[in-house]
Amino acid sequence: MAPYKMLYGRKCRTPVCWREVGQRVLASKDVIAEMNxxxxxxxxxxxxxxxxxxxxxxxxxRPIEFQVGDYVLLKVAPSKGIIRFRKRGKLGPRNIGPFKKLARVGAVAYQLELPPALDGSxxxxxxxxxxxxxxxETAYVPMDDIEVDVKLNDVEKPVAIKDFKVxxxxxxxVRQVLV
Structure with a gap:
């Protein structure tokens, strides 16, 4: 038996494995037993x-389970080219929150209490x-400090321009500005 048949459970049908046309010869029982x-x-x-x-x-x-009232962080999926949640690229946070868990929905889903800034989700x-x-909870950063527009982009405004060069x-x- 060929390695292909051992792995896939059927004969290989490529031209390399085709045999000559003619009478088939059965192998002895010893050979068949050894191959089995x-x-x-x-x-x-x-x-x-x-x-x-x-x-x-x-x-x-490990099984992940939360109790009602626990605080959890929500995983965010960054989109390429879109600035979400204060940072861009690899410096962007992977999780936002914390959010309070309100109820368990089914076996593997939970309902969270989201702030008004995330009403769209x-x-x-x-x-x-x-x-x-x-x-x-004392380490909690309130969402009120962060200005978020309709598309969940962080709104940043420069305070003062210190220097610039071209x-x-x-x-x-290209004009470079130091803020």
């Missing part, structure tokens, strides 16, 4: 490798989008 033993050995080793990988993955996996989230807030790049002039 090898196939069983390959399957058992593949099963052992799968079980080993599953045990590694299960060590890090739905208030029910899957547990994969939530992280437990480990900080106390750089020339080929046929383009």
């Amino acid at each position: 033993e090898k196939i069983d050995m390959v399957r058992s080793r593949i099963k052992a490798a799968q079980d080993r990988q599953k045990s590694y993955a299960d060590r890090r996996r 739905h208030n029910t989230f899957h547990v994969s989008q939530l992280r437990k807030c480990l900080a106390d 750089n020339e790049l080929r046929n383009r002039y």
Whole structure:
């Protein structure tokens, strides 16, 4: 039996594996028994490798459950080219909040109490989008300090211009401002 048939459970149908036309010859029972033993050995080793990988993955996996009234952080999905929640790119926060959990909806979803600034989004989230807030309530930064427009972009206004210079790049002039 070819390795292709051991892996996929069917014969390979590529032109490389085609045989000559003619009478088929059956192999002896000893050869067939030996091949069946090898196939069983390959399957058992593949099963052992799968079980080993599953045990590694299960060590890090833990059930996520929250109590009513807990504070959680909400995961934000950054869009490329859009400034959301104060920072851009890799400096942008991965989680915002904390938000109070109001109720459990089904087995894996929770309803959150969102501030008026986030009225445009739905208030029910899957547990994969939530992280437990480990900080106390005194460390909470209120959303009132942050100005957010309709598209959830942070509005920043310069206070004063300290210095500026103009750089020339080929046929383009770029003005740099120090705020």
